[in-house]
Amino acid sequence: DAMVIQNPRYQVTQFGKPVTLSCSQTLNHNVMYWYQQKSSQAPKLLFHYYDKDFNNEADTPDNFQSRRPNTSFCFLDIRSPGLGDAAMYLCATSQDDLGAGETQYFGPGTRLLVL
Amino acid sequence: GDSVTQMEGPVTLSEEAFLTINCTYTATGYPSLFWYVQYPGEGLQLLLKATKADDKGSNKGFEATYRKETTSFHLEKGSVQVSDSAVYFCALSSNDYKLSFGAGTTVTVRA
Numbered sequence: 001d002a003m004v005i006q007n008p009r010y011q012v013t014q015f016g017k018p019v020t021l022s023c024s025q026t027l028n029h030n031v032m033y034w035y036q037q038k039s040s041q042a043p044k045l046l047f048h049y050y051d052k053d054f055n056n057e058a059d060t061p062d063n064f065q066s067r068r069p070n071t072s073f074c075f076l077d078i079r080s081p082g083l084g085d086a087a088m089y090l091c092a093t094s095q096d097d098l099g100a101g102e103t104q105y106f107g108p109g110t111r112l113l114v115l
Numbered sequence: 116g117d118s119v120t121q122m123e124g125p126v127t128l129s130e131e132a133f134l135t136i137n138c139t140y141t142a143t144g145y146p147s148l149f150w151y152v153q154y155p156g157e158g159l160q161l162l163l164k165a166t167k168a169d170d171k172g173s174n175k176g177f178e179a180t181y182r183k184e185t186t187s188f189h190l191e192k193g194s195v196q197v198s199d200s201a202v203y204f205c206a207l208s209s210n211d212y213k214l215s216f217g218a219g220t221t222v223t224v225r226a
Contacts, residue, residue: 006158031212042204042216043159055212090158098208101147101166106158 003027004107006091012113013081021076021110023091031097032074033104034066035090043090049074078112086114117142121205121217128195128224136190136220138179138205146207148172148181148188149214153202162190162203195224 005024013019023032031050035043047056049068063085065077078085091107098104122137140146147166151159163172168183177192188205205217 004158033212040219040221042218043214045213048212050212092159094212097212098147098214099211101164102208103149103161103164104214106151106160108158109156111156 004091004093004105006089006107006110008110009108010111010113012115013078014115015083016080019078019081019112021078021089021091021112023074023076023107024072025074025091025093025105026072027093027095027105028071029093029095029105030071031094032068033092033094034064034074034076035092036085037088037090037109039087046076081112081114083114086112088112117146117207117209117213117215119205119207119215119217122220123218125221125223128222130197130224130226131194132224134190134192134195134199134222136203136205136222138188138190138217140186140188140205140207140215142186142207142209142215144209146209148179149206149208150177150179150188150190151204151206151216153204153219155201159204195222197224197226200224 033048034046037043046060068074088109092104149164150162152162163174165172165181171180202219206214
């Protein structure tokens with residue numbers, strides 16, 4: 001089945017140690033998104049790519065970076081994780097913009113623990 | 116800006132009870148409306164959507180109708196099951212790449 005895949009499902013890192021989360025998709029969608037979801041909260045959009053065009057949300061900390069080397073893969077890099085960055089990180093895709101009811105497809109998420 | 120206000124939870128129901136989760140929105144233009152469901156430890160799954168006024172989205176026994184006059188998109192299910200226990204998010208999108216989510220409503224169905 002076509003899908004959005006995130007690896008690993010659980011990631012443990014140390015305070016200040018760089019960490020990379022991975023996302024891949026078999027949907028061949030143009031747009032890929034990264035969300036941060038803290039416990040009992042709604043997902044918060046960090047940034048998205050339309051093809052190779054990167055779009056950062058205004059309130060996304062500089063500590064968070066992203067790479068999209070090709071259509072299928074997108075990475076989230078946290079340069080110096082703090083305790084407050086412990087969260088579920090969700091990757092999502094869509095074929096185009098969301099204005100006409102386009103659906104976003106979400107991966108299962110990577111839960112990040114910072115020690 | 117766009118926003119979604121969702122009924123606060125948690126909601127606890129017995130199996131076969133009727134479920135309603137209220138959702139109202141504020142948006143410019145004509146947004147599309149969505150309900151997403153998140154099962155424990157999982158990502159979000161699209162439950163249903165509606166793209167214009169008076170549209171009814173439906174899936175797995177859940178329904179929601181896009182009401183422009185009341186700016187609402189309430190989720191209903193006539194007879195819930197234990198497997199419906201999850202967090203439900205109402206969301207809207209306008210002409211960009213951002214979904215505006217409600218805070219989420221945790222639903223627990225007891226056998």
